[in-house]
Amino acid sequence: MDVPAVQPSSNVAFHKGERVLLDRASAGRPKQLEDLKRKFQSALESTKCLVGLDMEWKPDRCKENSNHVALIQLAFGGSVWLVRTCEIDLPHFVRQLLKDSSVVKVVAGLDSSDRNKMQSSFGIEVPKNPEEAGFVDISLLARECGFVGSGVKKLCERYGLPIEKNKKVSCSNWAAARLTEDQLQYACDDAFFTLLLGGRLLQEEKVSPSMLRTRARAACDLVLPVAGLSMRTKDMSERRAEVNAFLQELNEAISRACEAEGVAKFPVAKLGQLRDKIGVAFGDRASLLLVPLGARFLKEQCQLFGISKQDHVWARSAAETAPFTDEEKSLEWASAPEKSLQTWLSLQQPRMAKQELLGRLGLLARAFEGVEESAKAFAVRKQACELSASATDSPDPPQRGQAARSAAGLRPSGNTKIVECRPRPLRKKSDPQTVVARGIPKQ
Structure with a gap:
């Protein structure tokens, strides 16, 4: 199938400027914290009170389990500050920045779940119209421009800044005892590119004017040309080739599994158990590649896979x-x-x-x-x-049998039976159960 499964560009942009970490070790003593405060205030003044803002927390697996914000990322031009609020109390100078409406805070998708997180984690209430508190939302600016896709990755692609947004890292444990280099880079990229995108979007003619946006644009014009020097690119062609090969083999394995089971679709939850032609489980290969085998990721690979509402997947054909x-x-x-x-x-x-x-x-x-x-x-x-x-x-079902199961990479079992993919009953609209992960907008 001559279809690219992931973003075709081989070069990926990333933040390579100064990184300041505020955690138990760096901000554990009063003198250290005072030195960091002076450096923080100097960074804020140098950017004309303009900052890119993002937050991370351990994914909420159910409505009753609402985790507090574990990390705050603040991009001051080319430098990014990472505040580990899972280890230390929110420093008073960071709290003041978040509450100060004169500080322009460029964010991406500040929805109700993000506002609730700030309220429950730090006692900071953000008004329904976040611009009243100095927040400029790039997702709102993108919608005003009529752009298809208002997320950071889509907008970066639009402006020629392709970035890597690994879903497995995105939904990782941000309250872990030690953050990995992949997590640190992801966190810096989110705040840094949100700030850069704010500068680009504020220049669009369709963006509605306001006093805050005018002030934000003036600050962006002064700060972002220098901030852009902290951006680097790297060649990801080898990794892209590995991921594309993996997804192509998974496409073929799903086809074999559906044929073996005599069904049209295969449960996403069981994809990790499928095995490739040499017997390696796709779950193990996905872990090595940092590729999530979830429905959301597979939806992004729409050229190779189709996903049903019941989280069953099928492999698209060449035709x-x-x-x-x-x-x-x-x-x-x-x-x-x-x-x-x-x-x-x-x-x-x-x-x-x-x-x-x-x-x-x-x-x-x-x-x-x-x-x-x-x-x-x-x-x-x-x-x-x-x-x-x-x-x-109403096509005839494919042949079933142990030979077909072996070809599909399924483990043999003494009590094997054919399983039909029956759709689950639809949940009523009044059912309040939801899962909120990282404040991703519902739309």
Whole structure:
């Protein structure tokens, strides 16, 4: 399948400036803390009261388990301060910065869960309109500009600053006794690139003006040209090739497993148990590559995998993911959607299963989103829904047996039985159970 599974750029941008760590060791004595305070105030003055802000905490696994903020990242131009609030009380000079509305704090996606975290962790209340307290949210700026994707990674790609956002590191234990180098780099990158993106977005014509944003833009114009000198790039082509090879082999293993079990989809929770052609478990390989085998990560690899609402995965076929032709893309999807769908169906291979057709339509809609043809993307998705609601396919189930199970890399078992992938009952809207991880916006 000639489809890139991850971001094609081989160069990745990262922060390589000064890193200051405030933890039990560095801020444990009054004299040390006083020296750090003077250095902190000097850094704030040098950036004209402009700072990039992010927070991390141990992932909340359920609603009842709400962990406090474990790390605060503050980017002062090219230097990033990391405050380990899981080890020390929030220093009073950091608290003052967070509460001071005259300090411009550039953030990414400061939603209600983030505000609740600040309240429960530090007793700091952020108003419903965070700009009243000096917070400039780049996600809000991006939406005002009509950009597709308002997260840090997507926005960095838009401005030619490809960064690495490893989900396994993102959802790691930020309250661990010792942070890894990967965690430290991730934390610095989040605050640093949030600050850089703030400068880029504030220059966009569609951004609504305000006194705070005008002040923020003036500070960005002065500070960020120098801050940009703390950015470096590294060649990630070798790692990208390893991850792409891993995902391609996983795609093939899922196909073999579905054939062996006689089902169309495979549970995401069991992917780690699958084995490659030489008998190595994909869970072990994923750990070595720092690749999460969760539904969220697999959704990002949409060119190779499809994910159901019940967290079951299927492998996309070569026909489903083949490059789109000019004829497919030039159809009048927005003005004549039904006619375009019929013409599009006639262009596809005659033996494509319905699931493949639906998947290909979904990928086509994503392709239009990538070039911001939102009207076309909406029309394609609507036609995919109508096609899905029509008569379903009923293909003959694949052959079952121990030979098929062995080919799929599944361990033999004395009491093996074929398991159907039955959908779980939908949860009622009134069910209050949710999982909030790292303050990721619900949308």
